[in-house]
Amino acid sequence: MSNHARLRTGDQTLVREINLSVIMRRLLEHTSLSRASLAEVTGLNKSTVSSLVQELIDMSFVHETGLSFTGVGRPSMMLGLNPRAGYIVSCELGVDFISVLCANFGGEVVWRVKENTAGIQGRDEIMHHVLTLLRQAVDIGATRCPGSGGLLGVAVGVPGLIEQATGTLLFAPNLQWRDVPLRDIVSAEFGGVPVFVDNEANMAALGETLFGAAKGYNEVLYISAGVGVGGAVVRNGQLVRGTTGFASEFGHMTIDPDGALCNCGNRGCWETLVSQSAVIRLTRQAISAGRSSVLEALAGGDLNNLSIPLIVQAAVQQDAVALSVLEAAGRNLGIGIASLINAFNPDLVVLGGILSLAGQWLLPTVRAEVGWRALRWNAEATEILLAQHGFDACAMGGVATLLQAIVLEPGRYHPQNYL
Amino acid sequence: MSNHARLRTGDQTLVREINLSVIMRRLLEHTSLSRASLAEVTGLNKSTVSSLVQELIDMSFVHETGLSFTGVGRPSMMLGLNPRAGYIVSCELGVDFISVLCANFGGEVVWRVKENTAGIQGRDEIMHHVLTLLRQAVDIGATRCPGSGGLLGVAVGVPGLIEQATGTLLFAPNLQWRDVPLRDIVSAEFGGVPVFVDNEANMAALGETLFGAAKGYNEVLYISAGVGVGGAVVRNGQLVRGTTGFASEFGHMTIDPDGALCNCGNRGCWETLVSQSAVIRLTRQAISAGRSSVLEALAGGDLNNLSIPLIVQAAVQQDAVALSVLEAAGRNLGIGIASLINAFNPDLVVLGGILSLAGQWLLPTVRAEVGWRALRWNAEATEILLAQHGFDACAMGGVATLLQAIVLEPGRYHPQNYL
DNA sequence: AATTAGTTGGTTGGCACAACAAACAAAGAG
DNA sequence: CTCTTTGTTTGTTGTGCCAACCAACTAATT
The missing domain is CATH 1.10.10.10 (Winged helix-like DNA-binding domain superfamily/Winged helix DNA-binding domain)
Known part of the structure; x- marks a missing residue:
C-alpha cells in the first residue's frame, strides 16, 4: 500500500x-x-x-x-x-566447517562433502576452499545428473546478516567477516549462474518447509538453538525478512532484563539461556558444585570436552544432572517460544539446531511452559515439532531455496549452460 | 507455497x-x-x-x-x-464507551459522537446502542455526503479476538463477551452492506499507516499501551494476522519470567510493567512510600483519582515522582520494543494508546534502551515515533480499513444503495 | 513549430468454451 | 474366445473474448 x-x-x-x-x-x-x-x-x-x-x-x-x-x-x-531438469549445488559456510552438496531437481542428494576448517585462517583462504568445493560439486553434478539442464543455481548459507538486494554478507560475528559480496563472487566463478545467499536459519527453515517437518503449514516459526539462537519465519512458503532483511533475530530477545551480559551488548538475551554454550555452562557449574554425574566419565574427566551429544548420552542413562539441565533449558526455551507464539500466532514451531538432539527431553517441558504462558487461543493453534533435517538442514535449505525460486518463476530460471 | x-x-x-x-x-x-x-x-x-x-x-x-x-x-x-464517491461509518466499541464517526471517501470526518456506556449493562443493551448510533451516523452521512454512492461500508473495532473469516468476536476479556457474530449483526441491520470487524489495535495501526505517522513505511510495528498493551504489524500496507488471526499480542510477551502474575495466567507479561494501570500502580506505590509529589494535590488527595493525564501534568511541572515513574515505564517499554525490533526488523515503531500522551518523556528513554539492547543493524533501520491519532485512532482506522479494501479491489465495492 | 495530453483503430497474446479425436474398460453378440 | 458396441475419460483443436500494447492521430497549449 x-x-x-x-x-x-x-x-x-x-x-x-x-x-x-x-x-x-x-x-x-x-x-x-x-x-x-x-x-x-x-x-x-x-x-x-x-x-x-x-x-x-x-x-x-x-x-x-x-x-x-x-x-x-x-x-x-x-x-x-523432472528430476533430470538439472542440478543444484548448495553450501553451508559454517564457523568451523564447509558443507557442500549437490542435488538433482527432484531434491535428491547425489553427492555431499563436509570439510573441517578449524585449522584454516583468513577469509580469502576459506573462500578459496569454498569455491574449490563448489567447483568439485558442479563437476560431479555434471556427470551424475546428465541429460538436459546442467547447473540450475548455487545456494550459500552463512551465519550472518545478508543484504538480500546485493547478496552481500554484511556481518558475520562468529566468522568475524564483514562486507563480503558473496553472491557476486560465486556467480562470477560459475559464469553468471543464479546464486542465492541467505542466513543459515532462513535457509534451514525453508528446507523444513519444503522437505521436512513444516510441510503443509502456513505460518512457521523456526528456531535453531546451537552456537547462538537463530530464527526464521516462513509465511505461506515465503520467508519473512523485515525491511532490511534482519528479522527473526530471536536469540537476542530480552528474557531477563538484568540477566547475563550477551556478546551483543544487551543483557539477558534468550541465547544466554538456551544456546549450546549456555547448556554446557550450566552442566559444568552443576558438576563443579559437587553434583555427581556420569558426564565426568563420559567427558574423560575433562569438563572442557562437554558437548550436547554427551549430555544427551547422559540423559539416556537417566543422569540427574543432565536431566535437570535439559529441563531448565526446556523451560527457558518455552518462555521464549510462548512470547513468540503470542507475537506471530504460527501454526507450527519447529525446533532445530544441535539442541534438537535433546528434543525428546526438551519438548515436553517446552510444551508445558508454552501451555501456561502463551495465550490459550494462540497456544491451541500451534504445534511444536522437532526439525527433521539435522546437520544438513542449512544445505538442504539451499536446495529448497533454489527449488522454490524455480517453482515460483519457472520462466526466469530456464536451464541454460552457464559453464 | x-x-x-x-x-x-x-x-x-x-x-x-x-x-x-x-x-x-x-x-x-x-x-x-x-x-x-x-x-x-x-x-x-x-x-x-x-x-x-x-x-x-x-x-x-x-x-x-x-x-x-x-x-x-x-x-x-x-x-x-472522489470524496463524494460515498461515505463510510466506523465505530469503536470500547470497554466503557462507544465512538462512532462518519467520513466521506476522502477520509474527511463529517460527523462524530462518543457515548459513555459505563452505566449500561449487558451485551444486548450495548449492542442496541451501537446499532442506534450506527443508524444515526448512516442517516447523517446520507444528508451530509450527497451525490453518488451512498453508504460504502461499516467498520467496527473491538478490544478482543476476531475470527476474520466470519467477523465473529470470539473473546473480549474486558467486555466479557464471547462468540458474538458482529459482522452478521451489523450487515443484516444495513441491508447487506460490507462490514469489517477487527481488533482495535489492528484498526488503529492501519489508520496510522494510511493517515498518520506510518504513512510511507513498509514494515510498521504498532504498540498501543492503555488498559492493556495491544499490538499490530502492518507489512506493505497489509495487516499481519498469523494463522488464526491472533498475532501481535505483544502485551503478553514474557519480560520477567518470575514477575508479577498477569490476568492471562502467565507471569511477568510486558503489560504488567507498561500498561496504564502498571504506571498508576507504580506512582501510587512511590507516593505511599513517602515520596512527596504534586500528584497528591492534583488527585485531590485521593490516589484513586490518579490517571495518565494527571501524571503527565505532574511531569510538566517537573515532579520527581512522575518523572521517575515515566522513566521506569520508558525503560520497560524499551526492553520490549528492542526484542520486537530484533524479531520483526521494522522500519518504524509507532507508540499509541493513552500512554503516548506521555510520549515526550517516554520516547528518549525508549530510544536509549532500544539503542543498546537491540542489535545495531536492526536498531539503525528503525525509527520510533508517536501515533498521530489519539482518541479516534481506532475509529479512523476503521475508515482506513474500508478505504484500503476499496482501493485494493475497487470492482468489488461498487457503490450501490444497500439501504 | 514544438511540445505535451489524451483518443482511436488495429494487433498481440493470454484464457475460456465447446466440439472433437483418441484411448481405453466393460458388456454383450456371435 | 473373439469381435463389436457402448460409455467414459483424456487431451487437443478451433473460435471468440478480453485486456494490454502500439502507432498514428487529434487537441490544446507555449
Missing part, C-alpha cells in the same frame, strides 16, 4: 507466469498428476493446462512419467517435476 | 483488478495525477490508463478535478479520488 517502489502491473505475461507457477506448485505438492486432474485442481481450463504443461516440458522442468490406468476411460499421462 | 487452499490462477479479470488497484493506489498516494503521469508512474500504456480511469470514473471512485497548465503542451486533466 505505502510501498513507493514501482507496483507491478498486470498483463498477459503476468498471467502466464502465475499459471505456470501454479502448475509447478501443484506438481511439487502432489508429485504426480495428469493434465486433467491439474485442470480440476487449479480451476484452469483443460486446454490452458495443456498449453502450460507443454511450455514447462519444453523448459524440461516437467516430464511425462507414464500412463496411469485407473478405472474406465482413456488412461491419463502422468506428469511430474 | 504450502498453502493447500486453491491457489488463485491468473486470467484477464485478475489483470484488470490488479491494474485498477494500481491506479487507485497511486491516486491515494499522490492525491492528484493526470492520465499521462499515471501512465508514466505505473508503466502502463496511455490508452490502458485511459480505459482504467474511465472505469473508475464510472464507478464514481475517481473524478476529474480540473485542468493543470504546467509549461508548454496541452494542459492535463487532473484526476483524484
Whole structure:
C-alpha cells in the first residue's frame, strides 16, 4: 500500500507466469498428476493446462512419467517435476566447517562433502576452499545428473546478516567477516549462474518447509538453538525478512532484563539461556558444585570436552544432572517460544539446531511452559515439532531455496549452460 | 507455497483488478495525477490508463478535478479520488464507551459522537446502542455526503479476538463477551452492506499507516499501551494476522519470567510493567512510600483519582515522582520494543494508546534502551515515533480499513444503495 | 513549430468454451 | 474366445473474448 517502489502491473505475461507457477506448485505438492486432474485442481481450463504443461516440458522442468490406468476411460499421462531438469549445488559456510552438496531437481542428494576448517585462517583462504568445493560439486553434478539442464543455481548459507538486494554478507560475528559480496563472487566463478545467499536459519527453515517437518503449514516459526539462537519465519512458503532483511533475530530477545551480559551488548538475551554454550555452562557449574554425574566419565574427566551429544548420552542413562539441565533449558526455551507464539500466532514451531538432539527431553517441558504462558487461543493453534533435517538442514535449505525460486518463476530460471 | 487452499490462477479479470488497484493506489498516494503521469508512474500504456480511469470514473471512485497548465503542451486533466464517491461509518466499541464517526471517501470526518456506556449493562443493551448510533451516523452521512454512492461500508473495532473469516468476536476479556457474530449483526441491520470487524489495535495501526505517522513505511510495528498493551504489524500496507488471526499480542510477551502474575495466567507479561494501570500502580506505590509529589494535590488527595493525564501534568511541572515513574515505564517499554525490533526488523515503531500522551518523556528513554539492547543493524533501520491519532485512532482506522479494501479491489465495492 | 495530453483503430497474446479425436474398460453378440 | 458396441475419460483443436500494447492521430497549449 505505502510501498513507493514501482507496483507491478498486470498483463498477459503476468498471467502466464502465475499459471505456470501454479502448475509447478501443484506438481511439487502432489508429485504426480495428469493434465486433467491439474485442470480440476487449479480451476484452469483443460486446454490452458495443456498449453502450460507443454511450455514447462519444453523448459524440461516437467516430464511425462507414464500412463496411469485407473478405472474406465482413456488412461491419463502422468506428469511430474523432472528430476533430470538439472542440478543444484548448495553450501553451508559454517564457523568451523564447509558443507557442500549437490542435488538433482527432484531434491535428491547425489553427492555431499563436509570439510573441517578449524585449522584454516583468513577469509580469502576459506573462500578459496569454498569455491574449490563448489567447483568439485558442479563437476560431479555434471556427470551424475546428465541429460538436459546442467547447473540450475548455487545456494550459500552463512551465519550472518545478508543484504538480500546485493547478496552481500554484511556481518558475520562468529566468522568475524564483514562486507563480503558473496553472491557476486560465486556467480562470477560459475559464469553468471543464479546464486542465492541467505542466513543459515532462513535457509534451514525453508528446507523444513519444503522437505521436512513444516510441510503443509502456513505460518512457521523456526528456531535453531546451537552456537547462538537463530530464527526464521516462513509465511505461506515465503520467508519473512523485515525491511532490511534482519528479522527473526530471536536469540537476542530480552528474557531477563538484568540477566547475563550477551556478546551483543544487551543483557539477558534468550541465547544466554538456551544456546549450546549456555547448556554446557550450566552442566559444568552443576558438576563443579559437587553434583555427581556420569558426564565426568563420559567427558574423560575433562569438563572442557562437554558437548550436547554427551549430555544427551547422559540423559539416556537417566543422569540427574543432565536431566535437570535439559529441563531448565526446556523451560527457558518455552518462555521464549510462548512470547513468540503470542507475537506471530504460527501454526507450527519447529525446533532445530544441535539442541534438537535433546528434543525428546526438551519438548515436553517446552510444551508445558508454552501451555501456561502463551495465550490459550494462540497456544491451541500451534504445534511444536522437532526439525527433521539435522546437520544438513542449512544445505538442504539451499536446495529448497533454489527449488522454490524455480517453482515460483519457472520462466526466469530456464536451464541454460552457464559453464 | 504450502498453502493447500486453491491457489488463485491468473486470467484477464485478475489483470484488470490488479491494474485498477494500481491506479487507485497511486491516486491515494499522490492525491492528484493526470492520465499521462499515471501512465508514466505505473508503466502502463496511455490508452490502458485511459480505459482504467474511465472505469473508475464510472464507478464514481475517481473524478476529474480540473485542468493543470504546467509549461508548454496541452494542459492535463487532473484526476483524484472522489470524496463524494460515498461515505463510510466506523465505530469503536470500547470497554466503557462507544465512538462512532462518519467520513466521506476522502477520509474527511463529517460527523462524530462518543457515548459513555459505563452505566449500561449487558451485551444486548450495548449492542442496541451501537446499532442506534450506527443508524444515526448512516442517516447523517446520507444528508451530509450527497451525490453518488451512498453508504460504502461499516467498520467496527473491538478490544478482543476476531475470527476474520466470519467477523465473529470470539473473546473480549474486558467486555466479557464471547462468540458474538458482529459482522452478521451489523450487515443484516444495513441491508447487506460490507462490514469489517477487527481488533482495535489492528484498526488503529492501519489508520496510522494510511493517515498518520506510518504513512510511507513498509514494515510498521504498532504498540498501543492503555488498559492493556495491544499490538499490530502492518507489512506493505497489509495487516499481519498469523494463522488464526491472533498475532501481535505483544502485551503478553514474557519480560520477567518470575514477575508479577498477569490476568492471562502467565507471569511477568510486558503489560504488567507498561500498561496504564502498571504506571498508576507504580506512582501510587512511590507516593505511599513517602515520596512527596504534586500528584497528591492534583488527585485531590485521593490516589484513586490518579490517571495518565494527571501524571503527565505532574511531569510538566517537573515532579520527581512522575518523572521517575515515566522513566521506569520508558525503560520497560524499551526492553520490549528492542526484542520486537530484533524479531520483526521494522522500519518504524509507532507508540499509541493513552500512554503516548506521555510520549515526550517516554520516547528518549525508549530510544536509549532500544539503542543498546537491540542489535545495531536492526536498531539503525528503525525509527520510533508517536501515533498521530489519539482518541479516534481506532475509529479512523476503521475508515482506513474500508478505504484500503476499496482501493485494493475497487470492482468489488461498487457503490450501490444497500439501504 | 514544438511540445505535451489524451483518443482511436488495429494487433498481440493470454484464457475460456465447446466440439472433437483418441484411448481405453466393460458388456454383450456371435 | 473373439469381435463389436457402448460409455467414459483424456487431451487437443478451433473460435471468440478480453485486456494490454502500439502507432498514428487529434487537441490544446507555449
